[in-house]
Amino acid sequence: MIAEYAWLIPVFPFAAFILISLLPKRTLLWEDGAVYGIAGTVLALGMSFAVIWDVLQGHTVTTNSPSFTWIVIGSDTSSQLSITFGIWIDQLTAIMLIVVSVVGTLVVIYSCGYMHEEGDTRRRYYAEITLFISVMYGLVISNNYLQMFIFWELVGLCSYLLIGFWYQKPSAASAAKRAFIVTRVGDIMFMAGIIILLKYTGNLNFTDLFLGNSTAGMDPNMLTLATGLIFGGAIGKSAQFPLHEWLPDAMEGPTTVSALIHAATMVKAGVYLTARTYPLLIQTPNSLLFVAIIGGVTALIAATVALVATDIKRVLAYSTISQLGYMILGLGAGGYLVINLGVADGYSAATFHMMNHAFFKALLFLCAGSVIHAVGTNDMRAMGGLGKKMRITSITMLIGALAIAGIPPLSGFWSKDEVLSAVYHAGDFNASFFLLWFLGVATALMTAFYMFRMWFMTFAGEPRSDFHAHESPKLMTVPLMILAGLAITSGFALFIGKGFKAFMSGAIGLGAGGSPADIASEIFTDPLTYVSLGMAVVGILIAYRIYYLPGFDRSVFARGVSGKLQKALENRWYISKFYDDFAVNVVYAFSRLADWFDRIVIDGIVNGFAYLGARSGGVMRKAQDGNVQRYTALIIVGICVLLIFVLYILPWGGG
Amino acid sequence: MIPIEYWLVFSSLLFAIGAYGVLTRRNAIVVLMCIEIMLNAANINLVMFSSYHAVLHSISDSSGQVFALFSIAIAAAEVAVGLAIILSVYRRYQTIDVDKINILRW
Numbered sequence: 001m002i003a004e005y006a007w008l009i010p011v012f013p014f015a016a017f018i019l020i021s022l023l024p025k026r027t028l029l030w031e032d033g034a035v036y037g038i039a040g041t042v043l044a045l046g047m048s049f050a051v052i053w054d055v056l057q058g059h060t061v062t063t064n065s066p067s068f069t070w071i072v073i074g075s076d077t078s079s080q081l082s083i084t085f086g087i088w089i090d091q092l093t094a095i096m097l098i099v100v101s102v103v104g105t106l107v108v109i110y111s112c113g114y115m116h117e118e119g120d121t122r123r124r125y126y127a128e129i130t131l132f133i134s135v136m137y138g139l140v141i142s143n144n145y146l147q148m149f150i151f152w153e154l155v156g157l158c159s160y161l162l163i164g165f166w167y168q169k170p171s172a173a174s175a176a177k178r179a180f181i182v183t184r185v186g187d188i189m190f191m192a193g194i195i196i197l198l199k200y201t202g203n204l205n206f207t208d209l210f211l212g213n214s215t216a217g218m219d220p221n222m223l224t225l226a227t228g229l230i231f232g233g234a235i236g237k238s239a240q241f242p243l244h245e246w247l248p249d250a251m252e253g254p255t256t257v258s259a260l261i262h263a264a265t266m267v268k269a270g271v272y273l274t275a276r277t278y279p280l281l282i283q284t285p286n287s288l289l290f291v292a293i294i295g296g297v298t299a300l301i302a303a304t305v306a307l308v309a310t311d312i313k314r315v316l317a318y319s320t321i322s323q324l325g326y327m328i329l330g331l332g333a334g335g336y337l338v339i340n341l342g343v344a345d346g347y348s349a350a351t352f353h354m355m356n357h358a359f360f361k362a363l364l365f366l367c368a369g370s371v372i373h374a375v376g377t378n379d380m381r382a383m384g385g386l387g388k389k390m391r392i393t394s395i396t397m398l399i400g401a402l403a404i405a406g407i408p409p410l411s412g413f414w415s416k417d418e419v420l421s422a423v424y425h426a427g428d429f430n431a432s433f434f435l436l437w438f439l440g441v442a443t444a445l446m447t448a449f450y451m452f453r454m455w456f457m458t459f460a461g462e463p464r465s466d467f468h469a470h471e472s473p474k475l476m477t478v479p480l481m482i483l484a485g486l487a488i489t490s491g492f493a494l495f496i497g498k499g500f501k502a503f504m505s506g507a508i509g510l511g512a513g514g515s516p517a518d519i520a521s522e523i524f525t526d527p528l529t530y531v532s533l534g535m536a537v538v539g540i541l542i543a544y545r546i547y548y549l550p551g552f553d554r555s556v557f558a559r560g561v562s563g564k565l566q567k568a569l570e571n572r573w574y575i576s577k578f579y580d581d582f583a584v585n586v587v588y589a590f591s592r593l594a595d596w597f598d599r600i601v602i603d604g605i606v607n608g609f610a611y612l613g614a615r616s617g618g619v620m621r622k623a624q625d626g627n628v629q630r631y632t633a634l635i636i637v638g639i640c641v642l643l644i645f646v647l648y649i650l651p652w653g654g655g
Numbered sequence: 656m657i658p659i660e661y662w663l664v665f666s667s668l669l670f671a672i673g674a675y676g677v678l679t680r681r682n683a684i685v686v687l688m689c690i691e692i693m694l695n696a697a698n699i700n701l702v703m704f705s706s707y708h709a710v711l712h713s714i715s716d717s718s719g720q721v722f723a724l725f726s727i728a729i730a731a732a733e734v735a736v737g738l739a740i741i742l743s744v745y746r747r748y749q750t751i752d753v754d755k756i757n758i759l760r761w
Contacts, residue, residue: 625760628757632677636674
């Protein structure tokens with residue numbers, strides 16, 4: 001069975017990384033090593049599909065996976081802790097493998113066109129991006145929390161390197177630092193969660209934690225704390241409120257990197273972690289509620305900021321945060337369904353949305369990259385009228401926008417609807433979910449609005465500045481077309497075979513639900529479906545009225561209460577400003593205090609000793625006054641004292 | 656034979672007199688003479704212990720007395736060097752008062 005060889009998947013891109021970084025320059029061949037990057041990712045893609053095929057046949061690798069022991073602590077076999085490296089292949093892994101392999105490969109191919117003008121730095125780019133893809137594969141196939149954490153940190157490192165790719169630009173350098181430091185806050189929580197699990201269960205293997213009963217004897221409060229902290233890692237990595245502000249700043253990197261981070265690697269790692277921890281999360285309803293609230297609030301807040309953003313990549317960045325919020329919300333709500341009804345609706349909906357989002361968000365980012373490549377600016381206010389000149393880009397981006405807005409039959413409709421319905425049904429068990437459902441529906445409206453605002457501002461109307469746009473090369477448009485095809489069709493995975501829901505139910509050990517036909521009839525007879533669909537249509541129509549039809553005076557928004565609101569949104573709800581002020585005032589004040597302490601107390605002690613030595617030396621040297629007779633007298637006194645000590649005191653003291 | 660305590664008291668007194676002279680006298684030549692007295696106290700001890708050692712073990716061993724002869728020879732050499740130093744100090748400073756000769760210091 002080929003799934004046992006899944007550990008080969010990260011090896012291919014890693015080999016590409018080694019080759020690109022170490023080979024002499026003239027052997028890098030085409031595009032400074034891109035050819036190795038493509039080869040590595042394509043091989044990994046093939047291997048991933050072989051593994052996915054295995055999983056689709058019902059063959060998973062969970063217990064007794066091939067592994068090697070890395071560290072053994074303790075000699076007593078009953079209590080020793082052994083850290084192993086192994087693989088864990090189940091349905092969730094398969095979904096992530098699809099996402100990472102498809103998006104990763106297409107992004108690397110697209111990069112050949114997008115990064116063509118970068119010159120020698122392309123070598124660094126391809127080395128870093130293949131490493132990024134490799135460690136993401138490693139994270140996905142990990143079979144214990146420590147192994148996952150190692151790859152988790154490597155993913156963070158690679159995103160730091162790539163966001164700061166143009167490190168000569170101060171804004172890129174600081175955005176990279178910000179991404180690294182903010183996600184580090186989450187990483188610390190993740191680590192704390194792991195430590196709690198290790199302390200109480202003595203093991204970090206998924207086999208023992210999920211399939212065994214090693215958490216059975218654990219204090220429920222500690223388990224809630226552990227799962228909450230592990231989700232804290234996801235808050236940082238998946239840019240959830242309140243640690244979401246690094247993601248929009250991460251737009252300083254090349255657009256291909258943004259596509260990869262947003263669709264396949266960095267931020268998906270957080271959602272993947274939450275989904276992976278599900279067997280523990282469903283034992284702790286309080287953590288689940290926390291997960292759902294964070295997701296719902298994030299979805300709404302990020303969507304509101306996207307309404308006014310003028311940078312095309314920032315709109316997409318906030319929409320990613322918002323969609324990640326959906327996934328997290330779906331996971332949180334789904335847990336209540338698992339606990340109370342024993343169905344995997346929310347879980348499968350969230351992972352389904354994760355997969356669909358990967359395709360349409362990669363598509364949107366690569367389209368935005370194509371636009372930026374042609375126009376040379378990120379500012380949508382300077383664009384307009386590009387639809388005629390960039391036909392393929394505009395049509396594929398329209399497909400992406402329709403998918404994310406949730407228009408049937410594109411992929412976003414199916415998964416978003418499933419998420420919202422899971423949240424609504426979870427409301428039967430905890431009334432807070434009704435409120436979260438409202439947030440989700442409001443987000444759906446705003447999502448449709450801002451995506452079409454972006455599309456109209458970019459492609460419709462007349463050019464608003466002087467540029468000579470042209471369609472991008474084939475190397476860039478072909479990946480766009482492939483992703484557009486996926487954005488249209490990936491939603492139908494819901495109905496293929498036994499259906500997506502039945503497939504994902506296996507990952508958390510639940511039986512299959514209804515047949516695909518039942519699911520379809522459920523979707524189309526549920527009034528909630530038409531509520532969210534109506535919201536999407538209304539959002540698109542509002543955008544059409546305001547940004548497409550001429551004669552609408554947008555300055556009305558800048559007055560009165562809505563003006564204040566607009567100002568708050570343009571300043572991203574002042575959250576970013578809060579962090580900056582926090583850093584300036586609180587951290588700086590603390591640093592001043594530490595500086596004072598260092599200079600006065602620490603240096604004071606050190607300098608004090610030096611002063612003491614100098615002064616006592618000054619006093620003591622007076623004893624050497626050149627009078628030989630005084631020396632002699634001291635010698636004689638000293639000898640007498642020594643004699644008395646040796647002859648009388650020592651024998652007496654020794655008994 | 657004279658009891659050993661007598662010898663010990665005698666040499667201790669001699670040593671103490673010499674040490675007292677070294678510590679109190681100002682004249683460098685007198686200090687040198689007092690050092691000779693201390694050396695002789697040590698010589699008396701060497702001779703005395705040597706003789707007692709031979710008698711107590713009924714052997715003929717005079718190595719302690721030879722040590723004393725060495726010591727006397729070295730003392731003679733020491734006096735020669737010491738007097739030479741005192742002479743050159745006097746030429747340089749016009750005094751041999753040990754309280755005034757104190758420039759070898761911090």
